[in-house]
Amino acid sequence: xxxxxDTAGNAPEADKAKERASKNPGKRAGENNNxxxxxxxxxxxxxxxxxxxxxxxxxxxxxxxAQAALEHLDEQVHAFVQPTFELAQTTANEIDSHNVRATGxxxxxxxxxxxxxxxxxxxxxxxxxxxxxxxxxxxxCVGRAxxxxxxxxxxxxxxxxxxxxxxxxxxxGPTCNPWDIRRVPGGxxxxxxxxxxxxxxxxxxxxxxxxxxxxxxxxxxxxxxKPTYGTVxxxxxxxxxxxxxxxxPFGRSVACVAATMDAICGRDALDCTSQDVSFSxxxxxxxxxxxxxxxxxxxxxxxxxxxxxxHPEVIxxxxxxxxxxxxxxxxxxxxxxxxxxxxxxxxxxxxxxEAFSNLSRFDSVRYGYRRAGADNLGEQYELSRSAxxxxxxxxxxxxxxxxxxxGVYDTYYxxxxxxxxxxxxxxxxxxxxxxxxxxxxSPRTAFEFGEIADPTQMYLSDIFTIPINIAGNGGLSLPVxxxxxxxxxxxxxxxxxxxxxxxxxxxxxxxxxxxxxQRLAPLVxxxxxxxxxLRPGEKSAAPRPDxxxxxxxxxxxxxxxxxxxxxxTAGEVx
Amino acid sequence: xxTEHTYxxxxxxxxxxxxxxxxxxxxxxxxxxxxxxxxxxxxxxxxEYDLQGVRPTFHPIAGLANVMREDVLKPGFTRDEALANAPxxxxxxxxxPPILGGESA
Numbered sequence: 001x002x003x004x005x006d007t008a009g010n011a012p013e014a015d016k017a018k019e020r021a022s023k024n025p026g027k028r029a030g031e032n033n034n035x036x037x038x039x040x041x042x043x044x045x046x047x048x049x050x051x052x053x054x055x056x057x058x059x060x061x062x063x064x065x066a067q068a069a070l071e072h073l074d075e076q077v078h079a080f081v082q083p084t085f086e087l088a089q090t091t092a093n094e095i096d097s098h099n100v101r102a103t104g105x106x107x108x109x110x111x112x113x114x115x116x117x118x119x120x121x122x123x124x125x126x127x128x129x130x131x132x133x134x135x136x137x138x139x140x141c142v143g144r145a146x147x148x149x150x151x152x153x154x155x156x157x158x159x160x161x162x163x164x165x166x167x168x169x170x171x172x173g174p175t176c177n178p179w180d181i182r183r184v185p186g187g188x189x190x191x192x193x194x195x196x197x198x199x200x201x202x203x204x205x206x207x208x209x210x211x212x213x214x215x216x217x218x219x220x221x222x223x224x225x226k227p228t229y230g231t232v233x234x235x236x237x238x239x240x241x242x243x244x245x246x247x248x249p250f251g252r253s254v255a256c257v258a259a260t261m262d263a264i265c266g267r268d269a270l271d272c273t274s275q276d277v278s279f280s281x282x283x284x285x286x287x288x289x290x291x292x293x294x295x296x297x298x299x300x301x302x303x304x305x306x307x308x309x310x311h312p313e314v315i316x317x318x319x320x321x322x323x324x325x326x327x328x329x330x331x332x333x334x335x336x337x338x339x340x341x342x343x344x345x346x347x348x349x350x351x352x353x354e355a356f357s358n359l360s361r362f363d364s365v366r367y368g369y370r371r372a373g374a375d376n377l378g379e380q381y382e383l384s385r386s387a388x389x390x391x392x393x394x395x396x397x398x399x400x401x402x403x404x405x406x407g408v409y410d411t412y413y414x415x416x417x418x419x420x421x422x423x424x425x426x427x428x429x430x431x432x433x434x435x436x437x438x439x440x441x442s443p444r445t446a447f448e449f450g451e452i453a454d455p456t457q458m459y460l461s462d463i464f465t466i467p468i469n470i471a472g473n474g475g476l477s478l479p480v481x482x483x484x485x486x487x488x489x490x491x492x493x494x495x496x497x498x499x500x501x502x503x504x505x506x507x508x509x510x511x512x513x514x515x516x517x518q519r520l521a522p523l524v525x526x527x528x529x530x531x532x533x534l535r536p537g538e539k540s541a542a543p544r545p546d547x548x549x550x551x552x553x554x555x556x557x558x559x560x561x562x563x564x565x566x567x568x569t570a571g572e573v574x
Numbered sequence: 575x576x577t578e579h580t581y582x583x584x585x586x587x588x589x590x591x592x593x594x595x596x597x598x599x600x601x602x603x604x605x606x607x608x609x610x611x612x613x614x615x616x617x618x619x620x621x622e623y624d625l626q627g628v629r630p631t632f633h634p635i636a637g638l639a640n641v642m643r644e645d646v647l648k649p650g651f652t653r654d655e656a657l658a659n660a661p662x663x664x665x666x667x668x669x670x671p672p673i674l675g676g677e678s679a
């Protein structure tokens with residue numbers, strides 16, 4: 001736990017413990033583990049802090065309630081590829097025995113995208129290639145969350161190696177959108193978004209290379225934040241595009257996301273691109289709700305809403321947010337981003353090239369899947385890589401391999417880096433005029449499984465998020481309610497200048513406070529009604545709704561595809 | 575997207591796959607040829623820019639200096655930890671098939 005993050009100005013721990021003991025005489029940790037599902041699912045970090053301080057809940061109560069929520073809900077959602085209940089309980093007991101502090105992430109159930117190393121877990125990247133990979137060390141972002149007192153509930157599903165926008169490329173089968181299990185949760189951090197939207201955890205970590213936090217957050221109606229590149233250490237997070245990747249949180253509210261950022265951000269000697277952060281995200285969000293945003297300048301991008309394929313519900317959501325920002329006293333200003341139109345092309349040069357380079361480490365020698373029966377080393381590489389990687393991963397590797405080949409490099413790779421300069425300059429100019437930009441997150445709401453089969457069409461779902469990774473800025477996906485017709489979550493994106501993420505937090509918190517929207521997917525209430533209280537190990541006898549409509553994994557080329565639990569892949573030649 | 579654009583044929587695809595150490599079946603070569611041609615066509619905006627005199631950006635954070643540290647010896651992985659995830663191990667070392675030999679040698 002990190003005492004320097006105490007912004008609440010609380011009394012010393014000893015007094016707290018005494019206070020707690022006198023309020024709840026005779027109550028032991030773990031006794032309050034029959035918390036109703038809907039009650040647990042609605043907890044945010046502020047609730048958890050005050051319940052811990054008051055002695056109404058122990059960290060173990062929270063670990064057990066989270067475990068029960070997973071056991072009740074995840075069969076429908078499949079957000080988790082690996083629960084870590086024992087680790088959570090051990091951590092909870094440590095927190096309880098050291099007196100609970102109302103700081104950091106103490107007692108907050110959390111889960112990690114499965115591209116983040118955590119000692120004591122497998123880190124699979126939802127790939128057959130790493131299905132049995134045991135982490136030998138812990139990623140800095142994970143380690144910091146745990147040091148702040150978070151309870152690790154498990155590892156979350158994703159698109160294989162983060163290549164995708166729907167979790168459909170996961171080798172362990174897709175995650176379902178908790179708002180409609182026939183639909184995708186978005187991706188690549190779809191498991192993270194779905195775990196929060198279904199109330200299984202109040203916060204989760206994901207990673208964002210081209211929209212992989214913000215788009216699933218939008219599809220699932222939770223807050224998702226990609227910080228400025230360099231804000232969170234990438235050490236221990238399996239690399240996709242090293243100049244684009246950034247770790248960030250999902251949460252039930254802007255305040256939850258801000259508190260998680262304070263725990264995980266800042267310079268790390270093990271990632272030389274990581275930077276010192278000189279402000280508190282939580283205080284910045286607090287400033288938004290307390291002091292408002294009167295006089296702040298908000299840019300809207302000319303022509304963005306006229307792009308083909310932008311859904312009317314997305315347009316309505318953005319216009320609604322603009323009106324609310326004006327009512328809060330913000331100035332709205334039109335901004336030109338003339339080179340944003342080339343961002344998608346630049347991204348599909350830079351991303352695959354970096355991925356090709358990063359994924360060359362999977363040699364089936366030091367770790368990873370090995371296909372037996374090769375006569376020589378070269379053949380073993382080819383057999384193992386083609387059997388271990390899924391179709392989209394192979395497509396990206398092939399694309400990178402082509403784009404970096406001699407002669408082609410000068411046609412695409414080098415010009416893409418030049419276009420990157422132009423795109424970045426667009427944003428620099430924009431932020432000379434405004435404090436934040438307001439844009440859509442995704443052109444549409446969550447789509448159905450199998451609806452988008454053409455890879456180039458799938459890539460279009462990231463047109464509003466990709467430019468931010470190209471330029472390195474921070475961006476936050478804020479849910480603003482349900483589409484009038486679709487009844488699916490819709491969101492807006494708030495973008496800030498590099499290393500001024502406090503602008504984003506401030507505007508997001510102020511705008512969020514103007515909405516009174518449903519935070520949890522209806523499936524939580526449905527499951528709650530079936531079960532009066534949550535006890536780990538007890539499951540509701542009622543059959544799962546729409547059990548037949550849950551999609552099956554479509555990767556026939558991976559034997560692990562129809563297994564939803566990693567254990568089932570054990571025993572294969574790794 | 576149409577599939578008229580042919581930047582790459584199947585022979586090119588096989589060459590790229592060899593370079594990327596990916597084994598592809600004939601059917602996979604065919605579908606990969608279509609997919610990559612479509613994707614490469616979608617990259618066209620990059621080639622249509624006048625980029626004379628524009629510096630490249632290889633990294634999103636501008637104006638940073640190199641971060642240096644003292645070269646201090648510190649413990650890393652033990653041998654057992656380094657070998658923990660290896661598919662095949664012999665006498666405390668990674669075991670691989672022959673580098674030469676077999677049909678494709």
